[in-house]
Amino acid sequence: MTLNENAGQGQTLDPRPSPLDPEAEYNNRARVPDHQAVMLRWRDSAAAARAAHPPLEIAYGPGEREVMDLFSAADDAPVAVFLHGGYWQALDRSWFSGLAPALLAHGVSLAIPSYDLAPAVRLGHILRQVRAAADAVRGLAGVRPVVFGHSAGGHMAACLLSEARASAAVSISGVFDLAPLIPTSINVALRLDAAEASALSPVHWPVPNGSTPGGTVLDCLVGADESSEFLRQSRMMADLWGGQGVETRYEALPGLNHFSVLDPLFDPGSALVKRIVGLAKAG
Template identity: 55%
Template sequence: MDLEIEYNNRARVPGHPAIIAEWMRQSAALRTAHPPQQIAYGPGPREVMDLFLPREVRGVAMFFHGGYWQAMDRSAVSHCAAGLLAHGVAVACPSYDLCPAVPLAQIVEQAEAAARALHGRLNRPMLVSGHSAGGHLAAMLLARLPAHLVAAAVPISGLFWLEPLIPTSINTALGLDAAAARALSPGLLPAPGRPLHCVVGGAESSEFLRQSAEFAALWGGGSEAMPGLDHFTILSPLPDAQHPLTMRVAALAWQVCDDVSNV
């Protein structure tokens, strides 16, 4: 198996620049129409999250951007909050520092700090989600943080075993060795016994399909491969409040949220 071909998603989808440009356009439009609160969760310039609040909070979600822990920031995924907002789900989108400036272990710690800060702000259990590298962070938080903070996860095109990345060009910035890759692999951590639903594009590589299906089975969760969607178009359902995926995520966020009705 050629792991470079399996995991290098930008090479697999030549049209990805136009897709990302559309993410940025939709995200900027949402921030204009629904200005978020900015919450610092640490001292660094990237340790900030955008919090989109509905009129009435029925659930809480956190969504992490992708980019293989080495690209992008929260401004690329604001649009992923749009559909959930329509269902009364508050959505926080954090930025975090990037490799190689910081190690991946530090990014995981930043993700935990963001979740703790959001819980401190809203005082409710949250659903965590994210795309690609963000799906990895969502799974790590479900494994490492207590249920009163992180109660469920919906990783989208996530990475749950990191050792296959070691021989690829992706690892140039990550600098993972086998020990670090194992320590940072959610698939090697104890299952937390909380709701998990893994989503992946049906047109993604066999390795991404395998990782989502095997991880969901290992942790006793559900999984779905969405027909015709690739590693980038997999986010296209989320701005649509009536899409079945958006409705599934919203319902899970409602389910795990406590009964506090006022922010």
């Protein structure tokens, strides 16, 4: 299988089967009854941000959804890239424009790409698209961007770091081992089998190191109120790569669930925003 052009040797993971119900652990919309209210806040803040600071639309490929919004702080400002979630089968860039003001306040530009969605395309196709988006941002800025993402976007942020396409990655509520998704309803659209899930899981990908030209910083953040599996995935990834020379950080953010975990990104004074700003300016 060649879905990941840079796939390396598999890493040894905890072989013990989880006694937990995968559907209950990974179906976040079912776990959070008020998720729609949180998402409506995303939509409303996005509309306000776009009205106050209209983005530049940049095509990074020929497809209808191969477009990103660039909220520019200045022509020479560092650029961060946000990869949205939705389990690779929902949402687009327009939902997350509200993240821009907090970064713009610190002089950091924000690029938010859309990408095609399952089941119309496979996950490997989506990864190729976000590679192209990150490479397009690098072409504009002249340096690799810091990449941060939520849920599915957290998975893809780690993938881009592995491939030396990012100066650093902040994965928020990421899924780094896709195998547990196979028996869930989430996989109806993704259609992952065991081989494809393994090939597309960054826990099996090359670990970035000082001999590669990309970044070697990975933050794995998760809401403390998320499922035990999401907590385990982030801690596992931080421990795995941290044990092989990557500068990793794991943190469970108190009082936040899989949706409200994005709340700090709307606050220019939050530690999370300051962390992304620091990484962007250092990159």
